[in-house]
Structure formats: C-alpha cells, structure tokens
Amino acid sequence: MFKIGIIGCGRIVEEGHAPAFKELIKDVNVVALADTAIERCEKIGGILNVDRAHWYTDYTEMLKKEKLDFVDIALPHFLHEKVVIDCANAGVNIISEKPLATNLKEVDHMLKAVEKNEVILAVLHNxxxxxxxxxxxxxxxxxxxxxxxxxxxxxxxxxxxxxxxxxxxxxxxxxxxxxxxxxxxxxxxxxxxxxxxxxxxxxxxxxxxxxxxxxxxxxxxxxxxxxxxxxxxxxxxxxxxxxxxxxxxxxxxxxxxxxxxxxxxxxxxxxxxxxxxxxxxxxxxxPQNSFTGIFQDIFYAVEKGEKVPTDGYxxxxxxxxxxxxxxxxxxxxxxxx
Ligand SMILES: NC(=O)c1ccc[n+]([C@@H]2O[C@H](COP(=O)([O-])OP(=O)(O)OC[C@H]3O[C@@H](n4cnc5c(N)ncnc54)[C@H](O)[C@@H]3O)[C@@H](O)[C@H]2O)c1
Missing domain, CATH: 3.30.360.10 (Dihydrodipicolinate Reductase; domain 2)
Structure with a gap:
C-alpha cells in the first residue's frame, strides 16, 4: 500500500486524480494534502477522507512531517520545477502532471535532482x-x-x-x-x-x-x-x-x-x-478514467521494480x-x- 501526498488540489485532482485514487483503494492511501488555498484541501480531503490534521498550506511542511512513498504534483506548469526538486531532495518518489515544465532548462534541473537523489519520477501521459x-x-x-x-x-x-x-x-x-x-x-x-x-x-x-x-x-x-x-x-x-x-x-x-x-x-x-x-x-x-489506468501501471511497475510507464526522459x-x-x-x- 503506497502512501501518497498530493501537492496542488485543484480541478484535475478533483475531476481526475481523486476519483482514480478512490478506484485504487487497495493499492494506494492518500494520507496528506497540500495547497496554498486551504479550501482546496478541504474539498479534496472530503472526497478522499483525509483528516484536517494532514492538510498543509506549505508543501515543504508536508514533506517534513509526513512519511510518504509518493507525492502527486498537480500544480500550474511553472511551479513544477521547484516542487519536483524539493521533493527529490526530500527523497520522495514523484508523480507529476504534464507538461513536466515550461521549458527544457527547467526539466534538466529537475532530472538532475531526480538522478542525484535516486527517486522515481513518473509523468502523467494519461x-x-x-x-x-x-x-x-x-x-x-x-x-x-x-x-x-x-x-x-x-x-x-x-x-x-x-x-x-x-x-x-x-x-x-x-x-x-x-x-x-x-x-x-x-x-x-x-x-x-x-x-x-x-x-x-x-x-x-x-x-x-x-x-x-x-x-x-x-x-x-x-x-x-x-x-x-x-x-x-x-x-x-x-x-x-x-x-x-x-x-x-x-x-x-x-x-x-x-x-x-x-x-x-x-x-x-x-x-x-x-x-x-x-x-x-x-x-x-x-477503466473509463484514464488516470486510474496510468496510476495503476505506475504502482505495479514500482512494486515489480520495473520502469514506470512515462519517466522524466x-x-x-x-x-x-x-x-x-x-x-x-x-x-x-x-x-x-
Ligand atoms: N493530464 C491531464 O489530462 C490534465 C488535465 C488537466 C490538468 N492537467 C495538469 O494539471 C496541472 C494542474 O492543472 P489544474 O487544471 O488542476 O489547475 P488548477 O488551477 O485547478 O489547480 C492548481 C492548484 O494548485 C494550487 N497551488 C498554487 N500554488 C501552489 C503552491 N505553491 N503550493 C501548493 N498548491 C498551490 C492552487 O491553489 C490550485 O488549487 C497542470 O500542470 C495541468 O497541465 C493535466
């Protein structure tokens, strides 16, 4: 059972990721939520049954306090770079929304941090x-x-x-x-x-x-x-x-x-x-929800020690x-x- 923290609890998490996590209840447990807008933690916390003690308006606090196997990042594109690097440096595996960044220079910084910390990076080509x-x-x-x-x-x-x-x-x-x-x-x-x-x-x-x-x-x-x-x-x-x-x-x-x-x-x-x-x-x-299929394949690949469906490269x-x-x-x- 993988423990997941979501960073960015916006529209696609409400409409796509959260329903998928509910379908994958045997494989994953969403244990923490981070969003600068607390009402978004409240919204997604209600759907996924995450207690308010595990809602964060600062994702770096979440990284310090929670024991996570994966973060699921669904932020506006320009925020992906810093957050992916912080998560990699915290030693947490990463699932990120697409596009990985707004340009290739940012992606290269991210890949460097992922390689250095030997964490998994999977991108949602759902x-x-x-x-x-x-x-x-x-x-x-x-x-x-x-x-x-x-x-x-x-x-x-x-x-x-x-x-x-x-x-x-x-x-x-x-x-x-x-x-x-x-x-x-x-x-x-x-x-x-x-x-x-x-x-x-x-x-x-x-x-x-x-x-x-x-x-x-x-x-x-x-x-x-x-x-x-x-x-x-x-x-x-x-x-x-x-x-x-x-x-x-x-x-x-x-x-x-x-x-x-x-x-x-x-x-x-x-x-x-x-x-x-x-x-x-x-x-x-x-599965009708494309996120269910890709999350499932990512988690199965990790369990079996195989390459994730879409990596950072x-x-x-x-x-x-x-x-x-x-x-x-x-x-x-x-x-x-
Ligand atoms: N794969 C797909 O089919 C698909 C579909 C839609 C969106 N997306 C991707 O998902 C990402 C998010 O899109 P969206 O439509 O859900 O956006 P959104 O604006 O609805 O949600 C973004 C959330 O991030 C939060 N946020 C902003 N700054 C933050 C910070 N510093 N720390 C924590 N939270 C912060 C916002 O409060 C908001 O709740 C984008 O990269 C987009 O491309 C992918």
Whole structure:
C-alpha cells in the first residue's frame, strides 16, 4: 500500500486524480494534502477522507512531517520545477502532471535532482489510457493495420480548461505561468499519442502557431506536421479559438487498414483493407478514467521494480518536440528534433 501526498488540489485532482485514487483503494492511501488555498484541501480531503490534521498550506511542511512513498504534483506548469526538486531532495518518489515544465532548462534541473537523489519520477501521459486509445494502441502494436503512415489528430475547442476559482482560473493563458497556450497544454497529449500510434518517434516538425481569437499572450491555435522516423506523417490541429467546436477527428491509417475514433457513435472502428469491412472492438472493460489506468501501471511497475510507464526522459522528449514546434512557427521553417 503506497502512501501518497498530493501537492496542488485543484480541478484535475478533483475531476481526475481523486476519483482514480478512490478506484485504487487497495493499492494506494492518500494520507496528506497540500495547497496554498486551504479550501482546496478541504474539498479534496472530503472526497478522499483525509483528516484536517494532514492538510498543509506549505508543501515543504508536508514533506517534513509526513512519511510518504509518493507525492502527486498537480500544480500550474511553472511551479513544477521547484516542487519536483524539493521533493527529490526530500527523497520522495514523484508523480507529476504534464507538461513536466515550461521549458527544457527547467526539466534538466529537475532530472538532475531526480538522478542525484535516486527517486522515481513518473509523468502523467494519461491519454494513452483512455479506453479507445488504449485499445487502438494494442491494435497497432499487434500489427492489425500494418505499418502506419498517416495520423490525423484534431481537437478544436473554444477555450482553455479553466483552473479552480480558488487560484487563478486563467493561469493557462499567461506565458509566464504556462510557457505557451493550447499547444503546450492540449497539443502535448496529441504528440505523445501520435508517437505511440505510429510506433515511431518524430524526426522533424513544421508548425503554425497563432493567437487568432482570444486576447491572451499565448497561442489559441496550433497546426503541426510531424515527420516520423518511419517516414509516416501526423497532422495535428489544436485550438481554444473555435467557439463552435471542431469535429474531434482522430484517425490512424496503415498499409493493412485504418482506425477511426468515434465512427458511427462507437468509441473505435477498425477497417480491414483486405476484407473491406468494419469491426468495432469492445472497450467497456477498460477503466473509463484514464488516470486510474496510468496510476495503476505506475504502482505495479514500482512494486515489480520495473520502469514506470512515462519517466522524466520520455516527458522531456515530448516537451522537446513542443519546443521545436514553437521554434518552427517563429522561423517559418521545418525544425529537426
Ligand atoms: N493530464 C491531464 O489530462 C490534465 C488535465 C488537466 C490538468 N492537467 C495538469 O494539471 C496541472 C494542474 O492543472 P489544474 O487544471 O488542476 O489547475 P488548477 O488551477 O485547478 O489547480 C492548481 C492548484 O494548485 C494550487 N497551488 C498554487 N500554488 C501552489 C503552491 N505553491 N503550493 C501548493 N498548491 C498551490 C492552487 O491553489 C490550485 O488549487 C497542470 O500542470 C495541468 O497541465 C493535466
């Protein structure tokens, strides 16, 4: 049974992490909470049954007083660096929200502290665990649609995911707190997903990144063309600028067939070229909450002494591609990664 302290008890902890911890009651025990806004400790303490004697407005106090196996960090991006380093120096294993930081320099400081203190760092690339995505990854890995060469990954929305009102609901729209806009926040997921579905890493990126609609100092739309090491291409479209909402297209095309997400109202459709038929795999046995799946895999990996699903180096690689996309947009050039 792992003892966990949460640092940052905001919206995603309420909507994603806390329900997952409740589902994983046999593996984990959330014993302490830290948030500068005490009402957030109260909120999450109520959901996870954590007594007020274990609520902290200063996470360093929590690190001193509690015996923790892991911290779960869900703070605005710009706060991750200092908190991860403090936790590593306190000898506590770390689960961190994505992106690991707002730039690669911060990530390198974090990785240095993690290495020095020999603690575990796992980063929440949780979209890999959404039921349809998990199944699609299994299908591609099993070779069912053959070598993949085109991926479409599109999520056009009208605004950012607002943080809790107890802090600053719009921190995501501020460069100094978020390090970018919809690309670093949402597009981050599309990138690791496309790398996984293609089964090949990204070797270069061409991007257009704009602020078309909102009066904010970060991007509200991003368009990326990724070249993968197998020659395949991913196109990503992501936005906070489309009030009507886009059609949420997700497709993977391979030499033997294709995978469509959400076709005919089904989570997943698989087209087999040779047969010319569609199949609709059942995904109902996979946990609905993607955090349940990733937390479970992290804890199982640690129990067995194996590598965690997404470590700090993998998170760094994903952020490197984001940074290359911003550079590409600035220079209007293809950037190698
Ligand atoms: N993986 C996903 O699907 C996903 C989804 C949403 C958010 N996130 C990530 O989770 C993180 C948090 O996002 P959110 O939407 O929950 O934000 P939020 O603003 O709702 O929550 C942040 C919390 O941190 C607290 N906080 C601020 N400074 C603090 C400090 N110094 N010490 C302790 N607590 C402090 C705030 O009071 C607030 O409660 C971000 O990195 C975001 O990218 C990931």
């Amino acid at each position: 979209y890999r665990y959404q039921p349809a995505m998990k199944k699609a990854i299994e299908i591609t890995k099993a070779g069912v649609i053959g070598t993949r060469f085109i991926i479409r990954s599109e999520g056009l929305g009208g605004s950012h995911y607002a943080g809790t009102g107890a802090y600053d609901p719009d921190w995501r729209t501020k460069q100094n707190m978020a390090g970018g806009g919809c690309l670093i926040d949402n597009g981050y997921h599309n990138i690791y997903i496309s790398r996984e579905l293609m089964g090949a890493d990204v070797v270069s990126v061409y991007a257009r990144v704009n602020t078309y609609y909102h009066k904010i100092d970060v991007d509200d739309s991003a368009f990326l063309l990724l070249k993968h090491s197998n020659g395949g291409t991913t196109s990503i479209q992501i936005a906070w600028a489309v009030k009507a909402g886009g059609q949420g297209v997700n497709e993977v095309h391979g030499k033997l067939g294709s995978i469509f997400f959400g076709r005919e109202g089904k989570p997943l459709g698989v087209f087999l070229n040779e047969k010319g038929t569609w199949e609709y795999p059942d995904v109902s046995a996979i 993998e998170a760094r690689r994903n952020l490197q591609i984001i940074m290359a996309a911003y550079e590409s947009a600035r220079k209007e050039k293809v950037v190698k990664v």
